[in-house]
Amino acid sequence: MIPLSWYLVLAAALFSLGLYGVLARKNAIAILMGVELMLNAVNVNLVAFWRYLTPDSVSGQAFAVMVFAVAAAEVAVGLALVISIYRRRKTVAADEINLMKW
Amino acid sequence: MTVEQAVFLFTSFLILFSGFMMVTRQNLVHAALYLVVALFGVAVIFVLLEAGFLAVVQVLVYIGAIAILMIFAVMLTRGDVSQEQEPVNANFGWALLLAALFCFGLIVLIGQWPAIDSQAPALDPEADTVLDLGAALVSPDAYVIPFEVASVLLLAALIGALVVARPQKKNPRSAK
Numbered sequence A: 001m002i003p004l005s006w007y008l009v010l011a012a013a014l015f016s017l018g019l020y021g022v023l024a025r026k027n028a029i030a031i032l033m034g035v036e037l038m039l040n041a042v043n044v045n046l047v048a049f050w051r052y053l054t055p056d057s058v059s060g061q062a063f064a065v066m067v068f069a070v071a072a073a074e075v076a077v078g079l080a081l082v083i084s085i086y087r088r089r090k091t092v093a094a095d096e097i098n099l100m101k102w
Numbered sequence B: 001m002t003v004e005q006a007v008f009l010f011t012s013f014l015i016l017f018s019g020f021m022m023v024t025r026q027n028l029v030h031a032a033l034y035l036v037v038a039l040f041g042v043a044v045i046f047v048l049l050e051a052g053f054l055a056v057v058q059v060l061v062y063i064g065a066i067a068i069l070m071i072f073a074v075m076l077t078r079g080d081v082s083q084e085q086e087p088v089n090a091n092f093g094w095a096l097l098l099a100a101l102f103c104f105g106l107i108v109l110i111g112q113w114p115a116i117d118s119q120a121p122a123l124d125p126e127a128d129t130v131l132d133l134g135a136a137l138v139s140p141d142a143y144v145i146p147f148e149v150a151s152v153l154l155l156a157a158l159i160g161a162l163v164v165a166r167p168q169k170k171n172p173r174s175a176k
Helices: A005-026 A029-053 A060-089 B003-024 B028-048 B052-076 B093-111 B129-137 B144-165
Strands: none
Touching: A005 A029, A005 B003, A005 B028, A005 B093, A029 A060, A029 B003, A029 B028, A029 B052, A060 B052, A060 B129, A060 B144, B003 B028, B028 B052, B052 B129
16 A cells, blocks of 8 residues: 555655746746646645545545636636737746836 | 555656656747646546546546647747747746755655554445535535635636737727
C-alpha cells in the first residue's frame, strides 16, 4: 500500500512547480498554466485526504468537484482577458502589460 | 515494492518531469502538451486513490477543455514573446528561491505530522462512492448551495469571457 505521505509530497512538489511557473514566466498564458498545476496539486491533496482519513464522507470529492468548476471558470475568464489584451496591445508578456502600474 | 507503489512512483515521476518541462519550455505549444501529460498523470493518481469519477472528470474537463483552450489561446496570440525572447522575467531567481523554500517547508511540515504513515482504510465494497457523491451534491443537507453557487459562477464566467473577448465595435464618437 502507498502511505499518505507520498501523495502529500507529490502534491507539495507539484504545487511548488506551479508556483515557480506563476512567479517566473513572462507569458500570461504560461502563468495560467502554472495556476492549473497548483489547482491540480490541491485536488490531489483533497482526494488523498478523503481516501485516507474520511472515506465514509463525500466531502473531499465534493470539494474537488468545486475546484474543477472554479478552475474552468478561472481559465475561461483568464484566457478571454489575455486575448482581449493581445488584440489591443499586441503583446501577452506580463511585464509589458503595465498600464495600471504605479 | 508492490505494483501500486511502482505505478505511483512512475506516475509521480512523469507528473513532476512534465511539470518541470512545462514551466521551463520556451515554446508555449510544447509547454501546453507537457501540461496535458501532467494532467493525465494526475488522473492516474485519482484512479490509484479509487476516485474513478474524478479521474474521468479530470480527463474530460482538464484535458478535454482547459488544455485545448490553452492551446487555442497560444495559437491566437502567436508571434511575440512566445518565440524569441527569454521565457522568464527578471525576478526569476527570487521565484526559484521562493518555490524551493515553499516545497522544502511543506515537506518538513508533512514529516512532522503524526498521522503521516497511515494506510488507506478499506472502502466498503457495498458503498457506491459515485452515487453518494451525486446524492450529496444535490442534497439540501450537504452541498446543494455550493453546487448552485458553482453553477452561477460558471454561467457568470461564460458571459464574462464572451463580453471580454468580443471584438470592440468601432465607436465613431470616441474615434481620435
